[in-house]
Amino acid sequence: MSLKQKLLLDSKNAEEAAERRFYTIGLVLSIVLTVASFASVMTGLLPHGWALPALALLALAQIVVHLRIFLHIDLTRQKREDLQLLLFTILLLGMMAFGTLWIMADLEARMM
Template identity: 50%
Template sequence: MAQAHTTHDGSHGSYQSYIIGFVLAVVLTVASFAAVMTHALAPGMALAALGVLAVVQIVVHLVFFLHLNTSREQSWNLMCFIFAAASVVIIIGGTLFIMHDTAINMMSR
């Protein structure tokens, strides 16, 4: 019969870090809903606030739940994440540029 794996290699977070991450995620989600539902901000400012809150929430999830950090053990994971994020930015940015350029050129005729 196989023995249960009981060693803790330190790659997982503690309960305290999970609770902190959960509370931060809930606060950021509530702040996003509040920014939209209360109409306290102008539409452009609300969009900017949602963008900032989304980026902060992504960082919270990466740090507290996926345990992505700058330690030596995480260097390959961090490099893969940076490459994937850069690829997504290039693809989405290029697509938006091409669509905008095409729309401008089509409207001039």
């Protein structure tokens, strides 16, 4: 038994090896984006006011990576229903969450 087999790391065929590569790419991208997020705050290299937009962009990028790689959302036909469900939920959530923030911020401004 080879070391790879002992560690449960051997691949059965090329297809499994390809899927593993895919997940590993996802892991590496996630780590890079996470490190970039923490670095943008902890190093203080970014000019003042740039940290928040940078964090939002990095989080969005990482969420897309997770959806594509770990949750298998793509543009092929059999995934289209999953994607439509996701986009419709984001639309509803966007209206509710953005509306909440807008209304409450407006109220706060008027109370000042």
